[in-house]
Amino acid sequence: MIEVKYFGAIAEKTKCSFENVTSSNISLQDLLQDLEEKYKFESLSFSVAVNQKIVSKTTDYALKSNDIVALLPPFSGG
Amino acid sequence: MNAYTRYNRQIMLTEIGEKGQYKLLKSKVLIIGAGGLGAAILPYLAAAGVGEIGIVDDDVVEVSNLQRQVIYKSSSIGQFKVDEAKAMAEELNPDVKINAIAEKLSGANAVYLFENHDIIVDATDNLKIKYLINDACLITNKPMVYGSIFRFQGQVSVFNYQNGPTYRCLYPDENSSSVNCTDAGVIGISVGIIGMLQANEVIKMILEMGEVLSGKILVYNVLNNEQQKYDFEKNDSFVMDRNTFEEKYSQKGNTVEEISAEAALGQIDNQEVLFLDVRNEDELPKIAFKNSLQIPLMNLENEIQKLKSDQTIYVFCQSGIRSKIAVELLRKKEFRGVKSVVGGVLKLKKFLKEEKILLKI
Numbered sequence: 001m002i003e004v005k006y007f008g009a010i011a012e013k014t015k016c017s018f019e020n021v022t023s024s025n026i027s028l029q030d031l032l033q034d035l036e037e038k039y040k041f042e043s044l045s046f047s048v049a050v051n052q053k054i055v056s057k058t059t060d061y062a063l064k065s066n067d068i069v070a071l072l073p074p075f076s077g078g
Numbered sequence: 079m080n081a082y083t084r085y086n087r088q089i090m091l092t093e094i095g096e097k098g099q100y101k102l103l104k105s106k107v108l109i110i111g112a113g114g115l116g117a118a119i120l121p122y123l124a125a126a127g128v129g130e131i132g133i134v135d136d137d138v139v140e141v142s143n144l145q146r147q148v149i150y151k152s153s154s155i156g157q158f159k160v161d162e163a164k165a166m167a168e169e170l171n172p173d174v175k176i177n178a179i180a181e182k183l184s185g186a187n188a189v190y191l192f193e194n195h196d197i198i199v200d201a202t203d204n205l206k207i208k209y210l211i212n213d214a215c216l217i218t219n220k221p222m223v224y225g226s227i228f229r230f231q232g233q234v235s236v237f238n239y240q241n242g243p244t245y246r247c248l249y250p251d252e253n254s255s256s257v258n259c260t261d262a263g264v265i266g267i268s269v270g271i272i273g274m275l276q277a278n279e280v281i282k283m284i285l286e287m288g289e290v291l292s293g294k295i296l297v298y299n300v301l302n303n304e305q306q307k308y309d310f311e312k313n314d315s316f317v318m319d320r321n322t323f324e325e326k327y328s329q330k331g332n333t334v335e336e337i338s339a340e341a342a343l344g345q346i347d348n349q350e351v352l353f354l355d356v357r358n359e360d361e362l363p364k365i366a367f368k369n370s371l372q373i374p375l376m377n378l379e380n381e382i383q384k385l386k387s388d389q390t391i392y393v394f395c396q397s398g399i400r401s402k403i404a405v406e407l408l409r410k411k412e413f414r415g416v417k418s419v420v421g422g423v424l425k426l427k428k429f430l431k432e433e434k435i436l437l438k439i
Contacts, residue, residue: 007228008228008229009228043254045249045251045253045254047248047249047310052306052307052308053308053309054248054295054308054310054311070306070308072295072297073254074205074208074226074233074248074249075228075231075232075233076203076208077114077203077226077229077264077269078113078114078116078200078201078203078225078226078227078269
C-alpha cells in the first residue's frame, strides 16, 4: 500500500487530502501518470516528494509498500 | 537604558542577550508586499528592534483588505499601504527606521533594493514576482524568506541561505499557475500564522540561533494543525548572473499596470492624481469630477500635450480594454505613473453611486 498526499489546488482536484493506492510494483512515473489520467491536473504544476523528500518527477524510482508520496503545488496567496 | 528596558524580556533569553539585541538593531530587512503576510511580519520585526526595515508595495488600502491586513485601520482606506505601515511601526517602536517604498518590485529596482538589505522577505501574492525575488536574491547573495497561502494551507521556507537551495530548486516550472487570495479566499489567521513563521525565520537568521528552514519546505494546514516538512536539494542546473537577470527582467514587454476601481477612487480627492477618461464623448454614463479629463483614445496621441508625463494618471474606459491600450501608448511616451482601472466605468459606477459623486446619466 502506498499513501498519496495532496495539497493546495491539487487536493481540490482530487477532492481528498490523501488516498491509498493498493497496486504494488509501480514506479513513481507510472503512479504520476495514473493520477494525471484520473484527475486531469493539466496546467497545475506541482513538485513530488517521496517519504518527505522532494524528488525529480522523472526519477526512475520503484515505489515500495508504505512509501508516502506527496504532491505539492506552489501556493501564491499572501 | 531606555533601549535595555524596552527589550528586557528578550535580552533575558540566553540565546539573545545584549549581544543579540545589538545584532537585531544592526540588521536591515526588506519586506516585499504589505498585504496579509507583511502585516503580520512587520509589527513583530519592528517590536523586536530590527534596526532598519524597508517595505515595498504600491497598493493602497482597500476595505476588503482589513479582514486580514490587521495593521491598517478603516481610516487608512485609500492611503498607500507602505505609508500606513510605516506610521504604525514607528509608533510601535521609534528606534526602528522604516523605509516606505511605494513602488512595484521590478527588474529595475530589485537589485538596488536588495543590495541595501541583509534579508529579503517574500510577502507577495503572485508567482511571477517570487521568481523575480529569487533571482535578485541569487545575484545579490541574500537569503529569501518565502511564505505563501492557499486557502487554509500555507508554505514557508528560506531560500538561498548560505548558498542553499533556491525557489527554483523547489519549483522549477516558472510558467505554472496558482490562484492568489483575491481569487481563492483566505482568512486573516492563516496569513497571520504563516507571516509569523516567516518573521521567526528572520529573527533566527539574525541571531544565528535554532535551525533555519533552508533546504526544507514547511507545509501548514490550519484546519487540522498538521504540519510537515519536506527536504529538497540544490539543483545547480539553473544559472543566474547579472547579465541573464537584466535580459530576463528588462522593462521591454512589461505588462500594463492596473489598479482596481475601488483603489483608484480612494485617490479621488488627491489633486496629484488625474483620472483620464478615454471613452468617446457620447458614451454613457458621463463621469466628470474635479480631477478628471476626457480624451478619447483615438485622439490621445494628438492631444498628449494636455498631460504631464510625471503625473500619476489613472486611465479608464467602459470596461478596461481601451484603457490598457492607452496606458501602453503613454508608457511608450515615457509616462511613468500611469495605470489602467480594472473593469472601467462598469466597476467605477458601482462605487461612485455609493459615494454620491457627480454622475450624469
